[in-house]
Amino acid sequence: MKLNGSQIVIECLKEQGVDTVFGYPGGAILNIYDELYKHSDEITHILTSHEQGASHAADGYARATGKVGVCFATSGPGATNLVTGIATAYMDSIPVVAITANVGVPLLGRDSFQEIDITGVTMPITKHNFIVKDVTKLADTIRRAFHIAREGRPGPVLVDIPKDVTAAVTEYSYVKPEPIERKTDYIKESDLQEAVKLINHCKRPFILVGGGAVISDAAKELREFAGKVHAPVGDTLMGKGAFDGTHELYTGMAGMHGTKCTNLGITQCDLLIAIGARFSDRVVGNAKKFASRAKIIHIDVDPAEINKNIVVDCSIQGDVREVLRKLNPMIEDHNHEEWLDKIREMKKKYPLKYSQEGLTGPAIVEEIYRATNGDAIIVTDVGQHQMWAAQYYSYKEPHTLLTSGGLGTMGYGLGAAIGAKVGRPEKTVINIAGDGCFRMNMNEIATASRFNIPIIEVVINNHVLGMVRQWQTLFYKGNYSATILNDGVDFVKLAEAMGAVGIRVTTREELKDALEKALSLGRPVVLDCQIDKDDKVFPMVPAGAPIEEVFDQDDLGKQ
Numbered sequence: 001m002k003l004n005g006s007q008i009v010i011e012c013l014k015e016q017g018v019d020t021v022f023g024y025p026g027g028a029i030l031n032i033y034d035e036l037y038k039h040s041d042e043i044t045h046i047l048t049s050h051e052q053g054a055s056h057a058a059d060g061y062a063r064a065t066g067k068v069g070v071c072f073a074t075s076g077p078g079a080t081n082l083v084t085g086i087a088t089a090y091m092d093s094i095p096v097v098a099i100t101a102n103v104g105v106p107l108l109g110r111d112s113f114q115e116i117d118i119t120g121v122t123m124p125i126t127k128h129n130f131i132v133k134d135v136t137k138l139a140d141t142i143r144r145a146f147h148i149a150r151e152g153r154p155g156p157v158l159v160d161i162p163k164d165v166t167a168a169v170t171e172y173s174y175v176k177p178e179p180i181e182r183k184t185d186y187i188k189e190s191d192l193q194e195a196v197k198l199i200n201h202c203k204r205p206f207i208l209v210g211g212g213a214v215i216s217d218a219a220k221e222l223r224e225f226a227g228k229v230h231a232p233v234g235d236t237l238m239g240k241g242a243f244d245g246t247h248e249l250y251t252g253m254a255g256m257h258g259t260k261c262t263n264l265g266i267t268q269c270d271l272l273i274a275i276g277a278r279f280s281d282r283v284v285g286n287a288k289k290f291a292s293r294a295k296i297i298h299i300d301v302d303p304a305e306i307n308k309n310i311v312v313d314c315s316i317q318g319d320v321r322e323v324l325r326k327l328n329p330m331i332e333d334h335n336h337e338e339w340l341d342k343i344r345e346m347k348k349k350y351p352l353k354y355s356q357e358g359l360t361g362p363a364i365v366e367e368i369y370r371a372t373n374g375d376a377i378i379v380t381d382v383g384q385h386q387m388w389a390a391q392y393y394s395y396k397e398p399h400t401l402l403t404s405g406g407l408g409t410m411g412y413g414l415g416a417a418i419g420a421k422v423g424r425p426e427k428t429v430i431n432i433a434g435d436g437c438f439r440m441n442m443n444e445i446a447t448a449s450r451f452n453i454p455i456i457e458v459v460i461n462n463h464v465l466g467m468v469r470q471w472q473t474l475f476y477k478g479n480y481s482a483t484i485l486n487d488g489v490d491f492v493k494l495a496e497a498m499g500a501v502g503i504r505v506t507t508r509e510e511l512k513d514a515l516e517k518a519l520s521l522g523r524p525v526v527l528d529c530q531i532d533k534d535d536k537v538f539p540m541v542p543a544g545a546p547i548e549e550v551f552d553q554d555d556l557g558k559q
Helices: 005-015 027-037 051-065 083-091 118-125 135-150 163-167 189-201 211-215 219-229 260-268 320-330 337-349 361-372 384-392 412-423 435-441 444-450 466-475 491-497 508-521 553-558
Strands: 002-004 020-024 044-047 069-073 096-102 128-131 157-162 169-171 205-209 233-235 250-253 271-275 295-300 314-317 377-380 429-434 456-461 501-505 525-530
Touching (some): 005 027, 005 163, 020 412, 027 069, 027 096, 044 412, 044 444, 051 069, 051 083, 051 435, 051 444, 083 096, 083 118, 083 412, 096 118, 096 163, 118 157, 128 135, 135 157, 135 169, 157 163, 189 271, 189 320, 211 320, 219 320, 250 260, 295 320, 361 508, 384 429, 384 466, 412 429, 412 435, 435 456, 456 508, 491 525, 501 508, 508 525
Parallel strands (some): 020 044, 096 157, 205 271, 429 456, 456 525
Antiparallel strands (some): 002 169
């Protein structure tokens, strides 16, 4: 049948099973929005307050559901406002398809009104991108975009469509989406055998779990693997939930703000098994001294990550779940009780701890865990609150911590929480933010109110840029340059002005009551939780130092 470009866009979204789009209209994309209006009973459109909010919402939707998130933006500033969200998704391997419109083909390259070369701008931060200048290629391009976003190591794909292409007419026929095959082609028997040999001969194994295990939904296989190897398990920020955070083998997060037990366990092990992790600098610290006593096995779907940051002794390339399914039957049940006893001693000797006086970030996170029975989707922004959320909330399942790990995007959380709640309406969704992050995209509270999306925004408000201030305290002689936010902004009044419920919290008792109220209301709620400006995140590893040099507040007191 004959359809115009805008109709083809909508039909292709329906082909791919898209039920929600986040976006913001404008002149160049009006044809697509006009067609979207006619299909509002099939595809829900969430009008965000800003295009960046739309890109983060698409990202949060994808992380929470495992589907592809979709966002729309018009040309020029509409398209460039998506850039931070696209980069966030790219760094964390999140499948997002961003559809932008541009000026007509004859106006391209002429500095036309609201023209931007968005494919040129986003080339380094997309898995692939396209500009479609011929309507006959539009349907296949959109189909290819969805396939690329999902296959192998996922990532964002951008499709830019000039306005005249959205109006041009061509033949369209429905095409059933190609199934995504998990990457198994490069799983070599010799690599599996080498890994088994290393596992059989080790005495102090340690398993490090990264975001790839979450993406591949390998929780079941990972639990079996850890039990067979009989090894302690730590995770990266992005790996949380792939291995049950309440399991007896679990030791906590690794890296700059990881637990002492995990960092020392990695340092003292004789075999490190990294599963779906990319050895980020925030995890490894000084790369030359990382796991220096150990042989290293690296399992990852992306060959570019093998030997990129850390040179390993054995690598297996492939989808994490499929690799573990092949590896588990090859492994005998091991017993490393002596090593695990040492790990248990370290867990007991170096527990996470914080001041029990007053309202603190860790206390807030622990109360959220109690109030939700550990069964919420937790979203975070970036900073101290993000680390407290990683340390003090136990993630039992994958896709339950949504956070910007690679790019570290302040302002990510609120849009992502909206996307997560739209995608998983049956789940409680809580965004934990700092006041600095909340200021960046707090306009999305209006979006949550407009659509009555009952998210809970917990602002850990210390009236400073907390993580930067912590570094200034520890490493810059207390020179608090541009990090003090102590002004007249009232987040409770702001929430109410945007149609949400605002509650100020200053004590633990108030927090308990406020959370219970927020969970019962079925409306967007902002909790303004006031903490001290000098609360810090511990443990900590100085930038560039070996992770074994992890220190906490007690260690500072001994100096």
